[in-house]
Amino acid sequence: MTFTAMKLKKSLLLISVLCGVATAFASELKQGDVWTDTDGNPINAHGGGILFHNGTYYWYGESKGENTYRSPGIDWECFRTDAGGVGCYSSKNLKDWKFEGIVLKPEIENTRSDIHPTMVIERPKVIYNDSTGKFVMWMHIDNAAYNYARCGVAVSDSPVGPFVYLRSERPNGSECRDMTLFKDIDGSGYLIYSSEGNSTLHISKLSDDFLSQSGVYSVALKNQSREAPAIFKHGDFYFMVTSGCSGWSPNEAEYAVASSIMGPWKTVGNPCSGKDSDKTFYCQSTYVIPVSEDGSEDYVIMFDRWNKSNLIDSRYVWLPIKVDGENIDIPWNENVPSFKD
Ligand code: GAL
Numbered sequence: 001m002t003f004t005a006m007k008l009k010k011s012l013l014l015i016s017v018l019c020g021v022a023t024a025f026a027s028e029l030k031q032g033d034v035w036t037d038t039d040g041n042p043i044n045a046h047g048g049g050i051l052f053h054n055g056t057y058y059w060y061g062e063s064k065g066e067n068t069y070r071s072p073g074i075d076w077e078c079f080r081t082d083a084g085g086v087g088c089y090s091s092k093n094l095k096d097w098k099f100e101g102i103v104l105k106p107e108i109e110n111t112r113s114d115i116h117p118t119m120v121i122e123r124p125k126v127i128y129n130d131s132t133g134k135f136v137m138w139m140h141i142d143n144a145a146y147n148y149a150r151c152g153v154a155v156s157d158s159p160v161g162p163f164v165y166l167r168s169e170r171p172n173g174s175e176c177r178d179m180t181l182f183k184d185i186d187g188s189g190y191l192i193y194s195s196e197g198n199s200t201l202h203i204s205k206l207s208d209d210f211l212s213q214s215g216v217y218s219v220a221l222k223n224q225s226r227e228a229p230a231i232f233k234h235g236d237f238y239f240m241v242t243s244g245c246s247g248w249s250p251n252e253a254e255y256a257v258a259s260s261i262m263g264p265w266k267t268v269g270n271p272c273s274g275k276d277s278d279k280t281f282y283c284q285s286t287y288v289i290p291v292s293e294d295g296s297e298d299y300v301i302m303f304d305r306w307n308k309s310n311l312i313d314s315r316y317v318w319l320p321i322k323v324d325g326e327n328i329d330i331p332w333n334e335n336v337p338s339f340k341d
Contacts, residue, residue: 029095029336031281031317032305037089037099045087046304046314049125049180049287051135051159056090057289058159060124060137063087063102064312065117071144077247078146079308082106082117086124086137088160094289094300094339103161104137104154114141114152114168121152123228123286125181126159127189129210135159136210138191140179141168149175151193153211171204171213178227180287182261185233190261192220194227198245201226203262220265221256231261232288232299234323241271241285241301241330248308253280257326271321274332281305281332283317291339299323300337301330 029035035043045061052058065081086104089097104124107113115121120142126135134155141152150170154163170176171191179193189206191213196202204217226242233239238258244251253272256265272280283303291298299321306314320337322329 031319031334031336032315034313035097035316037097039099041099042313043089043097043316044084044312045089046306046311047123047286048302048304049123050289050302051126051128052290053128053135053159056092056159057094058100058126059089059091059097060086060103060126062122062124064314066312068309068311071146074145077249077308078144079248079311080120080144081311083115083119083121084117085115085121086139086154086163090160094291100160103156104139104163104165107165113165114150115165119143119148120146123179125179125287127181127183127210128159129189130187132209133157134209135163136189137163138179138181140177140193142177146177149177151176151179151191155211166211169212172202172215172217174202176202178229180229180231182231182233184261192229192231192240194229194245195219198227199223199225201229201240201242205262216262218262220258220263221267224267226254228285230285230288230301232290232321233261234299237326239288239321239323239328240265241288241328243280243284248306248311250279250282250284250306252278253285253330255328268327271328272330272332277332281317281319288321289318 048061063084071078085102085106088100088103122140124139126137137154141150142148150168152168154165156163174195176193182190189210191204200222201220205214225245228243230241241255255271256267258265283305287302289300303317
């Protein structure tokens with residue numbers, strides 16, 4: 001047995017011993033295949049994130065339009081579709097996904113709306129606020145030229161919407177593009193976003209109701225040009241996987257570790273290993289799902305494998321993360337983890 005095969009066998013054993021929900025690798029579903037919902041339609045939830053609430057997983061993501069076109073007059077490869085709002089799928093087992101509809105609908109009539117189809121709605125994430133009982137969505141809002149650089153917020157009484165769009169802002173007066181949300185175990189919410197021309201990440205503590213910024217924020221990975229942040233916490237450490245900035249084209253991922261969400265964050269290196277790990281398996285990070293019931297053991301990272309010339313046909317790659325102290329490893333496997341029912 002080769003060293004790599006031994007390592008893989010060891011990690012499979014470790015995964016099954018830790019045994020949250022991700023137990024092994026299924027053979028029937030391959031990374032990057034067309035993943036379908038329970039109606040047999042391709043899942044259209046890109047740049048997405050997962051909320052686990054009352055025993056159900058909710059997957060929110062960008063609903064891409066049928067036609068991909070290039071924004072005119074822009075010198076970089078600004079491929080896009082009309083903004084189709086935010087789609088939601090629900091599942092009990094992270095495997096069978098029921099389409100719950102477009103839970104944040106684009107505003108078709110109002111041409112000046114942030115969520116008009118001519119705008120950009122990307123990387124939506126939802127967290128539940130324990131004190132207000134509301135589901136709060138934040139997302140990157142931009143214009144066709146990507147120079148609006150704001151975050152939008154929407155709210156709902158139910159995880160499956162409808163979400164009511166409230167407004168967009170430049171959090172703490174700074175640009176906001178690729179973003180994620182993180183809810184800590186004390187119930188606090190954080191908005192993490194690429195800012196300052198995508199050169200530096202900002203970490204902003206949300207207000208108690210999650211609908212605005214608290215005014216407390218810090219900067220991370222200054223001048224390192226990172227985007228696509230995906231954060232999780234294990235034991236005493238917070239981990240953040242990011243991509244470099246090369247639009248829809250893949251690049252090498254990096255991860256950073258911190259003992260406080262506000263930093264300081266220490267860059268460690270590429271968390272991916274195996275085939276095409278220098279290109280993040282031709283993917284870009286979007287979210288980390290804590291998979292075991294108490295969120296303490298197994299983690300699965302969600303990646304997008306973008307198809308820039310036909311964005312709706314972008315695919316998904318989900319891989320278990322192995323955590324060892326301050327280090328993480330995301331080994332390639334062509335099979336999607338199988339989740340226990
Ligand atoms: C990526 C970003 C995507 C999207 C794309 C546009 O770098 O992560 O969310 O904004 O650029 O080209």
